[in-house]
Amino acid sequence: MEATSHPAVHPVAVPPQFQGAGPPAIQMKDFPGSPGTAGGLALRFTQFGFSLISLCIMVSIAGFSSVTAFCFLVATMVFQCIWSLCLGALDIYALLTQRSFRNPLIVSLFVVGDWVTSTMTFAGACAAAGITVLIDNDLEQCGPNHCGRFEAAAAMAFMSWTATTLSFCLSFWLLASCR
Amino acid sequence: MEATSHPAVHPVAVPPQFQGAGPPAIQMKDFPGSPGTAGGLALRFTQFGFSLISLCIMVSIAGFSSVTAFCFLVATMVFQCIWSLCLGALDIYALLTQRSFRNPLIVSLFVVGDWVTSTMTFAGACAAAGITVLIDNDLEQCGPNHCGRFEAAAAMAFMSWTATTLSFCLSFWLLASCR
Secondary structure, eight states: OTTTOOBTTSOTTSOOOOOSSSSOOOOOOOOTTSTTSHHHHHHHHHHHHHHHHHHHHHHTSTTGGGSHHHHHHHHHHHHHHHHHHHHHHHHHHHHHTTBOOOOHHHHHHHHHHHHHHHHHHHHHHHHHHHHHHIIIIISOOOGGGTHHHHHHHHHHHHHHHHHHHHHHHHHHHHHHHTO | OTTTOOBTTSOTTSOOOOOSSSSOOOOOOOOTTSTTSHHHHHHHHHHHHHHHHHHHHHHTSTTGGGSHHHHHHHHHHHHHHHHHHHHHHHHHHHHHTTBOOOOHHHHHHHHHHHHHHHHHHHHHHHHHHHHHHIIIIISOOOGGGTHHHHHHHHHHHHHHHHHHHHHHHHHHHHHHTTO
8 A cells, every 4th residue: 555555745736756667657636525535534424424313213213123124224324334434434544644545446445335335225225215105105004103203214314325426426436537 | 419429440549630720639438338339239228128027017017006116116117218228229320320429428418317217227126125025024915916026027127227337337437537
């Protein structure tokens, strides 16, 4: 990592010059929201916050575990929380040490991880939303079934998915634009 | 379109030269599966085929319209069929006239359209799968509810989503790599 990551303090218009022989270094230009920037950290905090709220709402509802889709939503929210927290910690490290993630291999890992996480979060949110709509609109048995809280948990999961998708797109763009 | 699209017969190593003044043309390199290639056309046919099968299975089940999520799946499958058919027709036109979609504006439209379509298809498939699992595993009322056919329709929708996501990624990579 030492050999391929460089301090993020170079002006954008003047790329760092490398001494010695070897293949030319790949230039990856950081932009707001990409990994290792303050915008990236804000996105990670947003994802973590929304998924934590969704998780807290779900586990506060007695008997949620009797529906497989709600269990899946809880599992994806736990996974989303852990992923966002880890990546947020990496962003804080990058900001404190004035380094940036310009290594295509590391950015590839972020892209794959973000894609898997966002897909799972979206799947959980859609399944939970589908069942909530079934209970609420189709069966009209909302009284004892806490529909409002299920809807709130699904909505928070959708917000978390939006932020994760944004992270994915920015990382993917960063990766593709260095090729 | 005439001014910005060029024949696809130029060798890759020798980009076409433009006469006269003006900004340098943006180079977009085609690769298998990107819009306007035989691979891209195959992906469109795959999407269309799977979504058509899913649609046919859904509408063959009497009473599917009593569940909102199943209606949503049918709507997304119709949308997916239309989108894939239109893009497939454009691919056929590009192949027949030996042209390629190297215009960033057109590729941007493909990227946005593919993203919207794949997201809707995935949402419909997840909601239908969540409800099928609810009926099958949680409530165990599968006898009169055609679970096998609902599962098959959701599976076909997931296959269609996979092909659409691949189209989206290839178009997005093509767009990002020309910047």
